[in-house]
Amino acid sequence: MAGHHRYHLDQNGHSITVVHDLRRQRAEVWVDGKTVAVARTPRHEVTVLEGELPTVPSRRMLVMIDHPYDRDDIALCVLETDGNRYLMPHVALTPQERQPAERTPPAATPGQLFARWRARHRHRRSDRRA
Structure with a gap:
């Protein structure tokens, strides 16, 4: 699935997942399984999604998805919260994506x-x- 990418990070006791659908030009951020931000993704620009972590008091977070320059590349995804930035690792969506096809x-x-x-x-x- 070259058109879908998923990134995941466990941060401050919360499960944060980003789903980036290149074909539909859409990105979603899920925190603990609930959608907290949705945005259309421009073709040649960085996508920025803003949301909040469900803490007391709630904490603002920013997710930035870079534009992949090559069709087969995987875009970089960065989470920013409390002034710190974390690179979110890409996670395979299907078992076929886990191992490169020979x-x-x-x-x-x-x-x-x-x-x-x-x-x-x-x-x-x-x-x-x-």
């Missing part, structure tokens, strides 16, 4: 090519039956 070497013979096609065809057929 390219399958090209088939050396027509028999290998046919065996790969047959394995894919069997896999698709078993998915339809389920």
